[in-house]
Amino acid sequence: MCGILFGTCLSSSLHGLLLNIMEDETTKRKKPRSRQRWLTGGIPMFSRSVMYRRTAKYLKKKPIVKKEKKAVERFVVKEVGGEKNGGTRKVPLQKQPRYYPTQEGRRKLKGHRKPFSEHKRRLRPSITPGTVLILLAGVNRGRRVIFLKQLGTGLLLVTGPMKVNGIPMRRVNQRYVIATSTKLDISSVKIPGKLDDAYFKRKKLRTGKRSKNIFDDKKETYEVSDERRADQKSLDAQIIPLVKKEHLLAKYLQNPFSLRTRQYPHKMIF
């Protein structure tokens, strides 16, 4: 009983307001406000009938237009020859199918599984171009690098820059990285399109190749290509001036991160 009174009280006071709103229908409201209120547990405060009144749905009623059903012609009367044939036949316009399959057609498997190349790539909102990241694993663990962009496979393209802390442009997995709140504005940096996953893909070195004389076998080690050096240089040439502009950023990038006594990551803001 109380609930109904409460509802009606509110709606009557809102009614005038609502009429004003209806008059202003030509001006678009930027944000549609819901007249519903939610209580803890996701329970709506106002019932459907109360909402009907609160949202003034009685003003928004559209007259129901009944669709006129077209009379479907199902038969056609056709003339038939022959003396004792009755002269006409009723021929159905839509013929019954000639064949009913005994089994349902093979159901197409719902292709939920997508190949890796079609996977959705997600990027943590804390990671934006120019963010300083802390690498957590690998050869460069603890080092701070600048995030450039996310590549097609989802890996992050990062660079030291090389001259600053000796870390070349590299791919890194999001999960092995902490994004700090330090961000550098690299909107003016143009990252060449050729720096993609194919560019950084590991080349297989044939170690353990057998030859006639094992002593002649050289262990093939990875060597940095000239193309890589040149690309690194041109990319860093864009970034280093931006780093130098920021006070102490170069020093920050040079110093590796580590946990000290009484430093607990769950209590830290990076």
Added chain:
Amino acid sequence: MAGLAPNKRLWVKAVFTGYRRSLHTQHEDIALMKLEGVESRQETRFYMGKRCAYVYKGRKMIKRRNSDKKTRLRVIWGKVVKAHGKSGAVRARFKRNLPPRAMGRRIRVMLYPSNI
């Protein structure tokens, strides 16, 4: 600062306190750990899913997979699976169950897979 080894710790200190157990029975598949600085159940949320490692020394020098160097250090990898109780203890599952001599010993809880 010259002469001091650079600090490289990128893991949180934890101690293996025991296996999942009731009073008279223990289940060695799940290890209980106490993480340093974690005192409540809410605080353990950060560590969920983080990889952990029990690092120990063996007797023999063995070669590691990707390097030529031989070392005595050995690792059992695992991950933090859920909270244990109200006071910040945590349950972890290791690839191979932890040996009982690891009780009271150091476990390294890494900061990856990271979510920050």
